[in-house]
Amino acid sequence: MKAFIEQAWQKFHPALLLLLPLWALYGCITALRRLLYAIGIKKSEAVSVPVIIVGNLTVGGNGKTPVVVWLVKLMQSFGYNVGVISRGYGGANEATILVDEDTDSTLCGDEPRLIVNQTGCLMAVGRDRIAAANLIIEQAESAGKPLDFIVSDDGLQHYRLKRAAEIVVIDGQRRFGNGWLLPIGPNREAQWRMKDAILKICNGGEPLSDEALMTLTPAQWLSVKDNSVVKVDLAKQATVAMAGIGYPQRFFDTVANLGINTDNNVGFADHKHYQQQDLKALVNDTQWLLMTEKDAVKCKAFAADNWCYLPVTATFQPQVEQNIKKKLEEIHHGFRR
Template sequence: MKSFIERAWYKGHPVIWILWPLMQLYKLVTSLRRLLYKLGIKKRITLPVPVIVVGNITVGGNGKTPVVVWLAKLLTEQGFNVGVISRGYGGQSREPLIVRVNTSAEVCGDEPKLIVNQTGCLMAVGADRISTAKLLLEYAEKKNSALDIIISDDGLQHYRLDRQSEIVVVDGERRFGNECLLPMGPLREGKWRLGQADLIINNGGSSCFGEERMQLQPQAFCSVANNEPVEHINIVDKKIVAMAGIGYPQRFFNTLTTMGLAVDRQHAFADHQAFDSSTINALTGEGEVLLMTEKDAVKCQAFAQDNWFYLPVSAKLTDTATQKILDKVKEIKNGF
């Protein structure tokens, strides 16, 4: 049912109008909630360090995680001690948790595990972002590594957390679908929300006015079992099976096609879905290789086979986007 509704958001179907009353209810509730924060009836919590939120206004995979990684690396290179917080979707932890190198994706979630692997930044996950951020700040102090700035992976609509800057990521291929609010459409908030962001990043499409384009650049394939890079030729000369458990699996499959890889079979899984060895082992036969995203790989490493490989990607943004965020951070630090 969910996949049918999602297709209707982007491809269109008259039955979607059944959800119009629920959309109006959603609009009323979310508008009231924003008003309560605006009037100060519901209180925002300001942390002792600046917060940058990287989020989106639609549900589904937009490419936030690569942007968080890019931003964390950029600010670290500028000399800032960066921390990251996340809800930790798909993880088992319900209380705030520090994500360490040896923390399993099953506990902390796939995206936090990937972020820590790629950036080495201090990171915490938890359902309550305020408590999670406070835990991260306390942990950093104990490590004599006080944070200069916190990046929130998602949380654009989490108004309780005060923030000094917002970055919104837009899916350049699917855009905003039918431009309706949930559940009639994919929008968490109306397109008006883009006007409040300091930076709008277009992932993989032709940029519209005010958007900065981002491209996800494939890196060398790596072994899921040991993270070691492998030669491209060791993959292209075999029968290929591809899997993806991300918000928009087709983006990964399209990437493989643009790389010139002939994929024999594709398997799309739900975003943040937990995997077990029997499910993934059943995807390939003798002489075949299995290709997956890095986000999938962090959940499969414990039972990985030698014929499983993942494709790391890195975000490449325009120089203008880089300068915009650096100018904004300088402004924030001077006024904080």
């Protein structure tokens, strides 16, 4: 059923017309919600630091997390002290909590752990994004290092949190599917919603004239167990690839593009919590298990020697980074003034 819906979301299928009542209801609810915020019946709440939202219009993995890591590192290189907030999807914790390199991913979610591991930034997760933002603001101030910016991992549709700017990530292959809103199509909101974004990012594929092309550049394969470099040539080994991300095929394509012909590709639900026996059953003693970095943060505690992961880095043209630097300077100056 899931495979049928994903295919129908890309190329419209007449059976989707059965969902018209739900589509109409969803459209009315989202439109009413936007209207309530626009006319002030519902209030957006600001925090004491400018917030940059990194989000997307469609469901499924679009590549937001590599963008957040890239943006935070870029802002740090400009001299800004940056914190990150997230809903913490996949985490079981109900409260607002700080995330560090030792936080259990079952509590905070996989993506927050990955972001902290790669950036070393101050980060909080929770259902209440405003509470999460205020928590890291207080933590930074108590440490004598006030934040200059907060980056929100997702939250484009979280209108309660007032934002200084938005960055929208687009899947360059799937784009906006059949163009319909949920549940007939994959879109949470219509494409007009991107008109005020300071940056529209196309993850792979062919970008439009007003979009910046993002390339995910693979690094070296690393051991899930101890993060050491895997020195064997995986293209000459028996391998199985697995991915529990929004769009597993992107990882499988990356593996194939590296010249690795896998024996099997196994996709799991996004944010899935793994059990050791589930993953051990995927490979035999002669096979390597290949996974994403997002999966690896959840498997380190029980990883076998033949499990490895592939870090990827988001890269852009230098002009994109210069344009963002200028936008950030304007936001920071205007906010402080």
